Amino acid sequence: MFSGLLQPMHLLLILGVVLIIFGPGKLANIGHDLGKSVRDFKAAMEEHHVTTESIEAAAKPDVQPAPRAMETAAEARPAEKA
Template identity: 45%
Template structure:
């Protein structure tokens, strides 16, 4: 017994029908295209993981801006208390 009740002979018959319908050259091209697509997908996933792991410089700039805003708000607080007094 093969995969899910399909015997090896049934698989060979289906394979023969596919080869007759599409031809070996077209199947070879489809296989090559599929292989290159999988290869490029794997490299894109690998590049995406590397980019996610390394720190970005723009985030460091955002932290500097946040510190500047905090300093500005601290400087402004005493001036507001002078106006109310």
């Protein structure tokens, strides 16, 4: 029926072995700890993202574009009287 590596019977067998090894009480604790670590990881990634954005924004200098050559040459010549 299924030709994949993890067929439904395989998953049930793995779940049964894990339940026998750890027991239902320890399995609940493992699930709780795993969920807490995933939440902590997500919070740390969001904090790192905010920190990275603020560092990048602070690192960008406020630079004005250089004036064009024609404008500087015209400003350098004194104005002629008519």
